[in-house]
Amino acid sequence: MNELRAFDLAAGDPATWRITEDAFDADAQHHSETVFTIGNGQLCVRGSFEEGYPDDHPAAFMHRVWDDMPVSVTELANLPRWWGVDLWFDGERFRLDAGRLLAFNRSLDLRTGVLCREVRWEAPSGAVVELGFERFADFSSPHRAAVRVSVASDRPVKVRTRAGLDAHVENTGLLHWRVAGQGADESAAWLHTRTRNTGIDLGSACAVTLDGVKADAAAGGADGVPTVEHTFQLQAGRTATLTKLVAIVSGIDAADPIAGASRLALDAAAAGWDALREASDTAWRQAWERSDVVIEGDQEAQLSLRFSLFQLLIAAPRFTEHASIGAKTLSGFGYRHHVFWDTETFMVPPFSYSQPQIARNMLMYRWHCLAGARDKARANGHRGAQFPWESAGTGEEVTPTWVPDSDDRALLVRIWTGDIEIHITADIALAVMQYWQVTGDDAFMRDHGAEIVLDGARFWASAARLESDGHCHFRNVVGPDEYHDRVDDNAYTNQLAAWHLRTAGTVARWLADNHPGRWAELSADLGLDASELAQWGEVAEAIFNPAAPDGLLEQFAGYFDLTDVDPAELRDPARTTSMQQLYGIDGIAATQVLKQPDVLMLAYLLPELFPGNALARNYAYYDPRTDHEHGSSLGPAISAVMACRAGEPEVGYQHFLRAARADLIDVRHNAGDGIHGASAGGLWQAVVFGFAGLEVTADGWHTTPMLPKHWTRVAFCFDHHGVRQRVVVEA
Numbered sequence: 106m107n108e109l110r111a112f113d114l115a116a117g118d119p120a121t122w123r124i125t126e127d128a129f130d131a132d133a134q135h136h137s138e139t140v141f142t143i144g145n146g147q148l149c150v151r152g153s154f155e156e157g158y159p160d161d162h163p164a165a166f167m168h169r170v171w172d173d174m175p176v177s178v179t180e181l182a183n184l185p186r187w188w189g190v191d192l193w194f195d196g197e198r199f200r201l202d203a204g205r206l207l208a209f210n211r212s213l214d215l216r217t218g219v220l221c222r223e224v225r226w227e228a229p230s231g232a233v234v235e236l237g238f239e240r241f242a243d244f245s246s247p248h249r250a251a252v253r254v255s256v257a258s259d260r261p262v263k264v265r266t267r268a269g270l271d272a273h274v275e276n277t278g279l280l281h282w283r284v285a286g287q288g289a290d291e292s293a294a295w296l297h298t299r300t301r302n303t304g305i306d307l308g309s310a311c312a313v314t315l316d317g318v319k320a321d322a323a324a325g326g327a328d329g330v331p332t333v334e335h336t337f338q339l340q341a342g343r344t345a346t347l348t349k350l351v352a353i354v355s356g357i358d359a360a361d362p363i364a365g366a367s368r369l370a371l372d373a374a375a376a377g378w379d380a381l382r383e384a385s386d387t388a389w390r391q392a393w394e395r396s397d398v399v400i401e402g403d404q405e406a407q408l409s410l411r412f413s414l415f416q417l418l419i420a421a422p423r424f425t426e427h428a429s430i431g432a433k434t435l436s437g438f439g440y441r442h443h444v445f446w447d448t449e450t451f452m453v454p455p456f457s458y459s460q461p462q463i464a465r466n467m468l469m470y471r472w473h474c475l476a477g478a479r480d481k482a483r484a485n486g487h488r489g490a491q492f493p494w495e496s497a498g499t500g501e502e503v504t505p506t507w508v509p510d511s512d513d514r515a516l517l518v519r520i521w522t523g524d525i526e527i528h529i530t531a532d533i534a535l536a537v538m539q540y541w542q543v544t545g546d547d548a549f550m551r552d553h554g555a556e557i558v559l560d561g562a563r564f565w566a567s568a569a570r571l572e573s574d575g576h577c578h579f580r581n582v583v584g585p586d587e588y589h590d591r592v593d594d595n596a597y598t599n600q601l602a603a604w605h606l607r608t609a610g611t612v613a614r615w616l617a618d619n620h621p622g623r624w625a626e627l628s629a630d631l632g633l634d635a636s637e638l639a640q641w642g643e644v645a646e647a648i649f650n651p652a653a654p655d656g657l658l659e660q661f662a663g664y665f666d667l668t669d670v671d672p673a674e675l676r677d678p679a680r681t682t683s684m685q686q687l688y689g690i691d692g693i694a695a696t697q698v699l700k701q702p703d704v705l706m707l708a709y710l711l712p713e714l715f716p717g718n719a720l721a722r723n724y725a726y727y728d729p730r731t732d733h734e735h736g737s738s739l740g741p742a743i744s745a746v747m748a749c750r751a752g753e754p755e756v757g758y759q760h761f762l763r764a765a766r767a768d769l770i771d772v773r774h775n776a777g778d779g780i781h782g783a784s785a786g787g788l789w790q791a792v793v794f795g796f797a798g799l800e801v802t803a804d805g806w807h808t809t810p811m812l813p814k815h816w817t818r819v820a821f822c823f824d825h826h827g828v829r830q831r832v833v834v835e836a
């Protein structure tokens with residue numbers, strides 16, 4: 106191992122930077138739409154075709170543009186369709202479900218975020234046309250995106266193009282927009298829409314040009330669909346290129362978003378495609394210099410890790426501290442863009458280590474949401490800040506109480522997580538502490554982080570009930586393993602609560618000693634005094650911690666009494682569904698099968714609680730009982746780290762592959778709903794904390810590598826207290 110050797114981040118096989126597809130499969134189109142999502146940290150667009158396709162799920166989302174719907178649906182409104190381009194050849198509309206598809210190729214360049222598609226298509230009339238599509242969201246600016254379409258034909262054809270903006274979009278059947286205005290001329294179109302319930306104004310604009318031929322241009326469009334249309338005669342062997350430069354601005358970002366979007370689109374047109382690409386490429390280069398992780402000896406591992414990082418980079422709030430990354434990023438309708446513990450526990454760490462400013466934005470989102478968390482605590486009869494299980498624009502709880510059963514949509518299933526999956530408050534505090542430890546960002550901690558940690562601790566102290574056995578218990582909770590809900594004394598919840606309370610004491614002392622002015626202000630604001638701090642320490646000590654014979658911790662009270670399942674059944678390669686689908690909700694709850702690591706999640710986050718052989722003991726017990734293949738997508742990456750810590754990197758590698766394939770191979774048949782963001786962040790953790798074994802301590806950092814046999818080298822950077830560190834681990 107040579108930690109000081111510099112390395113070339115751009116080195117390596119170009120194939121490890123490119124996601125490709127060389128055939129179109131209509132049955133897999135939703136999966137492909139997710140995989141080919143592009144974006145810039147403000148807006149993302151799924152890989153839906155410019156011309157559309159029957160039953161596609163076209164969608165683009167932008168941070169902060171939330172809309173509410175009756176029956177408590179809060180979600181980001183699908184943006185007016187800005188990437189659409191319709192084409193006709195001799196009067197026949199170009200569409201892949203008509204004519205004959207002669208060749209198809211799609212590729213996403215992860216280095217630049219440019220999505221390309223090449224199509225050779227035989228129109229029903231017999232003309233063979235070559236089409237090239239390119240699109241990107243400008244990574245250097247929150248508001249700009251660009252689409253380019255080139256067409257050529259083997260014989261003279263009359264071509265008509267229509268490029269514009271379309272307000273008639275839906276979120277799986279829900280309509281979020283009213284049209285407030287529109288306009289178009291021969292070179293540009295604009296649209297003013299307003300969300301129906303939250304009243305957010307959105308300005309969308311596009312400047313459209315056509316090069317390579319002489320064309321007639323005209324403004325067009327129906328209600329809510331302003332367009333620019335071109336008609337021209339295309340000679341055989343000539344290429345015509347349509348360029349559409351788009352700007353989208355919301356009323357949250359500008360006083361006059363409509364004028365703002367129009368101006369940005371016209372400026373973009375004046376600058377031109379190449380200038381936009383250059384600005385965007387430069388921003389991407391800077392991002393990859395910080396975020397890339399090189400894996401040598403394993404092309405699949407390398408490509409999937411870069412893909413995961415790409416998906417996080419395009420969804421991460423790079424331009425605002427009022428948004429965070431939802432469980433399915435900005436790439437689909439799944440979980441309605443809500444922010445879960447997935448964010449702090451799985452997605453924030455890669456940013457804390459390599460792009461701290463983005464991690465800070467994500468933690469600041471929680472700070473801005475403190476009012477919602479306080480309301481939730483109050484509504485439950487508690488004090489302090491209780492973060493919601495699912496969070497949207499304001500930080501109030503937005504978890505649905507009932508959802509349709511996935512097998513029988515007529516049945517409703519009660520969802521308990523919003524009521525009782527309370528560990529998220531400690532998960533957020535842990536992310537704050539981890540960010541602080543690696544960045545040394547005292548100013549954030551002083552002004553914001555301490556408040557999150559302290560008011561969260563107050564929630565735990567007020568929710569803990571001292572019982573006659575002298576212990577504080579948390580009853581009727583859900584731990585990370587959601588196959589078992591409404592349990593008592595979940596070890597993960599109890600121990601993280603105790604950790605949070607103890608940590609709050611340390612943070613309070615640090616603030617009082619180092620920033621007495623801020624401490625005076627914050628403790629006055631919160632009404633916090635020494636006796637309450639002392640009481641937190643007492644509660645932490647009193648929280649029930651079950652006796653652990655041989656160091657084996659019971660996941661929750663009564664877990665060991667549940668039916669054990671033959672591990673061979675869990676490992677059956679023929680199984681294609683989750684154990685919960687096989688056994689039913691109540692059936693699986695009666696067994697010891699886990700949806701995802703729970704005690705081992707605790708061991709992952711707080712290893713100091715598992716001294717000596719306790720880690721090996723718990724790993725040996727819980728890992729075989731986990732539904733790795735079809736349970737939660739959050740699990741495999743963590744299982745990979747735990748396997749490394751248990752000295753089994755090859756087993757860890759099998760888990761790593763499960764996480765790596767969560768989206769690129771649609772293992773759970775739900776990638777069409779959006780990227781599994783936690784799995785993507787977990788993949789980085791599996792490599793950096795697992796195989797490379799990076800550990801940051803109070804004294805600095807070190808690595809304890811545990812590479813799979815065929816990996817020859819892992820290299821990455823991270824910022825330690827503002828100083829870039831380069832880590833190279835070699836076999």
Ligand code: BGC
Pocket residue numbers: 432440445446447585587700701737739783
């Ligand atoms: C997992 C949770 C996760 C949620 C959102 C559930 O299936 O069990 O841990 O927070 O999905 O990804």
